[in-house]
Amino acid sequence: DQQVKQNSPSLSVQEGRISILNCDYTNSMFDYFLWYKKYPAEGPTFLISISSIKDKNEDGRFTVFLNKSAKHLSLHIVPSQPGDSAVYFCAASYHNAGKSTFGDGTTLTVKP
């Protein structure tokens, strides 16, 4: 049973436009959500997170939205840049779990 799902394996957008990456989860105990970015042959790097007490968190061009009732979160990148082309992983955890559960990732391609 996959508790964190990223249903779109890939996304292609034009430079300067908005990229929206989606993530769904099934475990209602999750209270902390993260997005990581990964380039080929490298480890993921942390991008942005959100606690379940919030519904939005913004950091520069990156905004994460959380809809708890729908068990859905999304990452918005505005404006998208070619350097944003990477695999984006959604992850979730809950207090005292001591671990995170990752989705399968979405490959974002930003075309110049």
Added chain:
Amino acid sequence: DGGITQSPKYLFRKEGQNVTLSCEQNLNHDAMYWYRQDPGQGLRLIYYSQIVNDFQKGDIAEGYSVSREKKESFPLTVTSAQKNPTAFYLCASSQGGRVNQPQHFGDGTRLSIL
């Protein structure tokens, strides 16, 4: 610079052979993790450790073993019992194991079977 170092970057294993992947961190993090990534898939948790001398199985621990004798080090042994070991292995650490914190990752070790 603080970070996580995984070595080697590429590793080849013969059938029936055990191999050990190294992971060292100088971030003074309490928790460390091992993940496996297969093509087109996400990160699956193999083992994790919240403190020294303690570790727990993740979702796919069969055929793997770990030790946590020092805070900085969390080596992973891929045993001959792991029938499909070819994958990209990632080590990570985080500041406080049971507190929600982002994980910091190494650059991975790619293991292949000869």
